[in-house]
Amino acid sequence: MEGDDGNTKVKVIARVRPILTQDGISSGDGECLVKMPLEEPGKTILTIPAHVNQNPYRASAQYKKDPLGSGVKEYWFDQAVWSADTNSSNYMENQRFYRSIGPEIVDDLYRGFNMCILAYGQTGTGKTFTMMGRETQQDGIIPLLARDILDRRDQLILQRINSEVSMTYVELYNEQARDLMTEQHSDSKARVREHPVRGPYVEGLKEVQVNEYEDFMAALREGNARRSTAATGSNKNSSRSHAIVTLSLKQTRFGPSHGKTDGEIGYAKEQLISNIKLVDLAGSERMAKTKLYNQQSRMKEGTLINQSLSVLGRCINLLSQNTSNKPSKTHVIPYRESVLTYLLKENLAGNSKSYMIFCVSPTDFEETHHTLNYANQVKSIKTSARTNVVQLDQTLVSEEGAQKDQLIESLRSEIDLISSKLADTTLSSDQSYADTLVSYLEAELGKLKFENRFVKSKLAQKDDLIQELKSHMRYIEQDANSSIEKAAASFSKSHFTHTLMTKTQAELTTIDRGLATFDPGKIL
């Protein structure tokens, strides 16, 4: 576990979506300019169209030409995801893409690392498609990941690990944070604050406990319905805000019980607290393409989207310089210039393992070139992830060997005592003791609930075993029956053969006798 702590490079992934009908409008000819060769994983080749390549102001220095003279620019990323052509063998739809990164992310989250997956790209390049998916057709990373996180939680019960999953969903719209898990009122803008240990966070967000996958999907749909979207010239359902889904995981690891029954869990040994931020950014956009000139509010949105993305760009630029090997001075990173970068501060350079997915259009040279260059810069950024493990103070929680009934009884009397003191109003010095007691009782309640699930899982496991044994017995029974039938059949077969042989032998004897007494003279 410790081996992975320390500096980790941000994982950079490029993804190209299929050519869409609206692409012809932007590129002029709708030709696919991006290639991701199957035999060279991670390589991305961008063709420089002739009109750009032959422009004396833009060619040579800026774009590397290939030996044949058709200009190309080559990039290498941690992963290149080819989603442009459904017929090619390296085509990746959402599920296949997720399978290539998801299991490792779930492992790391459960090991106690904070994680982040962020989708960046020009408007209409498939960020929302990648992160959320298209429901009933292709789930995106967020639903697929949530399902795996919950499945892992269930698998861990029998290892005495109680995992609690919760979610928040916030959008950053016009530089304001808005809680997507609550009904919005025009004045309900959440504030961003900084916690000394956890870093910046949005104050007062509603945290939804996620028990089942269906609960999660219902909450996600609810939030998506509240998210700010609008039709633009480039995307008929364009996200006008940055959206951040955070899944928080609290794991309590219990020791084995030294008691009598196997169904009991022991005391809580340690806690791992981690979270994963899933970020679907609003698209960078050009007014000319979005065709929103005459809509004041949309233009304001666009300006603020571009502003926050340009602060993100500056932060990334400076971070990549800070982590390069040049012994230059360390730059101050302007995280606070935008709510987006302020909230993602830890994920860009601090305690997080981060993945950035750069979505590109297959036909828009300018934007794709810009995005891929940006991705190239991110490759050198490092974060310093560490596992967030807390060893629990067992003096309150464990009380090994103590009889539970006795403990509960003594707690009851303590509560009575505190209640009476509270009634006397001279509580100041007892307040913190009461708080400790409340936390203890909460922990104890959590433990009892988990114990219940643990016992249920054990029973389910035994039930599975019984079912397995039953089906094994059925199999043996069927096998025995068929052997008996076969034996009976072969017995009746041999019985038949025996009868036939006896009959034949009798007939042969008769013939023999006949032959012995045969006198040819009599015939003549």
Ligand SMILES: Nc1ncnc2c1ncn2[C@@H]1O[C@H](COP(=O)(O)OP(=O)(O)OP(=O)(O)O)[C@@H](O)[C@H]1O
């Ligand atoms: N890999 C893909 N396969 C099939 N269709 C895709 C893919 N990626 C994107 N699309 C389609 O492209 C269109 C734009 O995608 P999407 O809305 O996800 O873009 P976006 O980057 O989130 O845009 P914006 O920044 O404007 O919100 C949608 O119709 C989507 O279904």
